[in-house]
Amino acid sequence: MTVGVAPPAKGKKSKLVVVLAVVVGLLFLGGGVFAAVTLLKKAPSIAAAEYLPDGAMFVATLNLNPSLEDQKELAEIVDEFPSELTQDIDTDGGGFKQSVWSFVVRQSYYEDVEWADFEDWLGDSVTWAIYEPEEPEGEYDRLAPVLVMQHTDADAAQRFAEEHVVESEHGWWGFNFYRVVGDQLILSRDEMPKHEKIQKAPLSGNQDLKSMLSKLRGNYVVTGWINEQGISDFASRSFYQLHSVESFLVDQRMAFGIGVEQGTVVTDLVAWQKKKLEGNPESVGELVGNLPDDATVAYGVGTTEQSISDTWDALSAPDGSWFYYLEQLGVNSKKDLGHVAGKQLALYLPPSIFGATSDFGQLASGGLVVKTDDPRKHSRVIEDIAGQVGVVVDSETKGDKVYSTVNGDTDDLMEPRGKLADDEAYQDVIKDPNGASVIMYVNVGSITKGLAQQGGIDTETERIWRRVTAVGLVAKKNDDHHSSLSMRVSFK
Secondary structure (H helix, E strand, C coil), rough: EEEEEECCCCCCCCHHHHHHHHHHHHHHHHHCCCHHHHHCCCCCCCHHHCCCCCCCCEEEEEEEECHHHHHHHHHHHHHCHHHHHHHHCCCCCCCCCHHHHHHHCCCCCCCCCHHHHHHCEEEEEEEEEEEEECCCCCCCCEEEEEEEEEEECCCCCHHHHHHHHHCCCHHHHHEEEEEEEECCCEEEECCCCHHHHHHHHHHHHHHHHHHHHHCCCCCCCCEEEEEEHHHHHHHHHHCCCHHHHHHCCCCCEEEEEEEECEEEEEEEEEEEEECCCCHHHHHCCHHHHHHECCCEEEEECCCCHHHHHHHHHHHHCCCCCCHHHHHHHHCCHHHHHHHCCEEEEEEEEEEHHHHHCCCCCCCCCEEEEEECCHHHHHHHHHHHHHHHHHEEEEEEEEEEEEEEECCCHHHHHCCCCCCCHHCCHHHHHHHCCCCEEEEEEEEEEEHHHHHCCCCCCCHHHHHHHEEEEEEEEEEEEECEEEEEEEEEEECC
């Protein structure tokens, strides 16, 4: 084992956290070109976990060695995009590792490092991890990043670390320390515990991590894990105006995997929460599937008393901006919110929404279908909201469902000429909707076409997004503490 340390750089902040946010964000979007480039099939596991200490707030592994079959499938996606976006991506099966890692390296804005510095020693996996530093320097320096790269030549890996970490004035990505152990080169901003100490409590021994990864269905490119502390830290940074959301996200952890399946980018996520998930939401698969097939956006959710209560607590916090909007809409209580959502809710937005956002003077239209035990109270609250907004809502009740439209015909919502469930684009991204408590569908192709026709996007943007067909999300409750989510992005 070899270790090294770089002289400290005064006043310097690591760029790795920013890069991690960009990379992970791109991957979760699932529809970007660069997300597609990094999607490989791999059993769910964290590479180098035996060399990392337990307690990682976030960890994710990227496989750099897909099969030629996987590369071919990914190439078919990448090749659909404009060449200027993908000119550095090898889709011939010969330089996949170079293409992917060169893209990552360029994000560091560290001009002294290029692919040639890795070519002779970089192995088949790269793992990012984030820990909480023992002595944070300030509010925005609360993360201690670690980068682990598998090597095929220990001496070459050490030479890289000596040149770009120890001897460099700033250090590649702000790293100050390195360690060569086993077949891994470990770079870190803060000094890591001794290897012998790590072996007593390695990340690979974390039972929660192993349990969560085992619930993923496998065949992923990127496999990751976020623990309770990581979720809490993310919540405090992202939901500072919704303190009840922040508190709700405490005591949760999740594992995720990103892969490719028949030309569709797939992101799977499994979440655990300490708080018991009370009640069983009704499946919204049928309600959403019966919406008109020309939907540009369709959204459905099955509710429970707990979900209504948690949502109200999050949105009605007096120190949050949502409280003001709820009051303006006339939603003044948890009961009002429950009457709006009912037991199931499905939202439908047709292509006419684009005319309303252009200079053509068209009216925005949309539809809402709610299954409820009390249709009269639901209709009353909807009418109150419509009055506050200043729109006219037409509603019709059929059994326990209320069909409401704005600038539309309720008959078209109740008995559409074509159903969304029969639409090919919908079927490609909404798999196994039975039992789904949440479904979201976005017809990206329709949106791109509509915006282009109305002059809402420029030609370059239209050229990029027209290659994406649709995005679909399906979420389910697995048991009293676990839930799962699957997001798919399809391409033309």
